[in-house]
Amino acid sequence: MITDHFADATNFLAFVSSLSPLESEANESMRSxxxxxxYRKGELILETGTVCKRIYFIDSGLVKTFFYTDTREFxxxxxxxGSMFTVLDxxxxxxxxxxxxxxxxDTDITCLNYDDLEMLCKRYHSMETFYRKLLALAAVNMMERIGGTLEEKAQIAYHKFLQAHGPLLQRISLADLASYLGITQVSLSRIRAMK
Structure with a gap:
């Protein structure tokens, strides 16, 4: 990891304001x-078994959240x-x-620590509103992801991924896409061959 430095917080703050406009004092307090x-390509941002202490906003780059079982990666x-995320639980x-x-x-991320977010929420109602809306958005996204995994056949899931995230296809490996869909690379190759 390259050393930390103060962020150009423009994109982070614009995302926050899209969920809950902040009064100028809250905006400046958060910016500080x-x-x-x-992070370089391949570098871990969060390791399994460590506590997630940040909310992340991706200024540039691409990341994945994943876990391992005894036999494979999911x-x-x-x-x-343009995405804001954390490991919610x-x-x-x-x-x-x-x-x-x-x-x-290679990825540039703007971060906000858990303790700082808690302090900002106690101090500013608009921050509390932002946090509530962010959590609601994360919960809805996770429910959709779980529902899609349980209900859909791999071919349907692949086509939904293309519709929702088509541009990412050029940026992720086929192994990662197969892992995301919960299928083998052989199955993914078959699905891709069926046009």
Missing amino acids: KLYQKK IMRFFAE SFLAQRPSAYAVQALE
Whole structure:
């Protein structure tokens, strides 16, 4: 990881404002707590078994959240530039994460620490509103992901992925896509061959 430095918080703050406009004092207070981290392709942003202490906003790059079983890797989500994310259960409960986060490309991330977010929420109602809306958005996205995994056949899931995240197809490996869909690379190759 390249050393931390203060972030150009423009994109992070624009995302926050899209969920809950902040009064100028809250905006400036949050800006003072943000910092940026740079990760190289392949570098772990969060390791399994460590506590997720940050909310992340991707300024540039691409990451995946995933976990391992005894036999294989399962990818839960991909996040590209313009996305805000965290490992929700670990972040909320401040307990060790069952998931890991890895940079799939060189990635610049703006971060906000858990303790700073808690302080900002206590101090500013608009921050509390932002956090509530962010958690609601994360819960809806996770429910859709789980529902899709349980209900859909692989071919349907592949086509839904193409519709929702088509541009990412050029940026992720086929192995990662197969892992995300919960299928083997051989099955993915068959699905892709059926046009």
